[in-house]
Amino acid sequence: QAVLTQPASLSASPGASASLTCTLRSGINVGPYIIYWYQQKPGSPPRFLLRYQSDSDKQQGSGVPSRFSGSKDASANAGILLISGLQSEDEADYYCLIWHNGAYVFGTGTKVTVL
Amino acid sequence: QVQLVQSGAETKKPGASVMVSCKTSGYTFTSNDINWMRQATGQGLEWMGWMSPRSGYTGYAQKFQGRVTMTRDTSTDTAYMELSNLTFDDTAVYFCARGINRGCDFWGQGTLVTVSS
Numbered sequence: 001q002a003v004l005t006q007p008a009s010l011s012a013s014p015g016a017s018a019s020l021t022c023t024l025r026s027g028i029n030v031g032p033y034i035i036y037w038y039q040q041k042p043g044s045p046p047r048f049l050l051r052y053q054s055d056s057d058k059q060q061g062s063g064v065p066s067r068f069s070g071s072k073d074a075s076a077n078a079g080i081l082l083i084s085g086l087q088s089e090d091e092a093d094y095y096c097l098i099w100h101n102g103a104y105v106f107g108t109g110t111k112v113t114v115l
Numbered sequence: 116q117v118q119l120v121q122s123g124a125e126t127k128k129p130g131a132s133v134m135v136s137c138k139t140s141g142y143t144f145t146s147n148d149i150n151w152m153r154q155a156t157g158q159g160l161e162w163m164g165w166m167s168p169r170s171g172y173t174g175y176a177q178k179f180q181g182r183v184t185m186t187r188d189t190s191t192d193t194a195y196m197e198l199s200n201l202t203f204d205d206t207a208v209y210f211c212a213r214g215i216n217r218g219c220d221f222w223g224q225g226t227l228v229t230v231s232s
Binding site: 047061097104105 | 150152159160161162165174176177210212216217218219220221222223224225
């Protein structure tokens with residue numbers, strides 16, 4: 001079982017909200033972790049969107065719109081990336097990242113399609 | 116502005132080594148770690164290791180231990196990643212990225228390494 005699991009794909013309509021999950025493996029509690037989120041479009045490097053530890057400890061990437069926001073769902077043991085007001089330009093792959101046991105671990109990635 | 120500019124595409128034969136460079140600008144090179152990742156075509160991101168430009172200390176993912184070496188030249192603000200004993204499975208785009216607070220922010224544009232006989 002992967003350390004970080006993301007849904008393979010998600011589709012939504014323009015203007016809708018999309019909630020992307022990054023679920024930590026059973027036995028690894030999301031609470032202490034800083035979760036990073038990246039957006040990657042074909043042929044481009046990942047772009048840093050935001051990091052989220054708590055509502056009092058979070059950082060937006062440079063130039064990243066506020067419609068991208070982060071949170072955690074303790075009951076689901078997951079980090080959440082919420083994209084509000086989806087736009088066609090949001091169509092991309094999204095990855096989460098944590099520092100775990102002395103190594104960086106990426107999530108499996110979610111492909112977001114804007115219908 | 117912060118920039119990381121990587122060297123160009125490489126084609127290598129199995130068993131050979133490849134070195135990718137990552138020239139930084141727009142910030143103090145020794146203030147942030149440099150991380151290296153790779154991504155095979157159509158696949159996800161894989162972390163390879165980190166290096167502290169200040170001290171030269173490194174930490175490598177277990178998968179690459181013994182095969183990867185990360186170094187730096189502080190006179191040119193450039194980081195290097197060398198991967199040896201290449202196999203076809205090492206064909207991928209390799210990225211460098213600046214480390215911040217248990218994550219990465221700015222990324223290089225990527226370097227395609229193709230292993231072909």
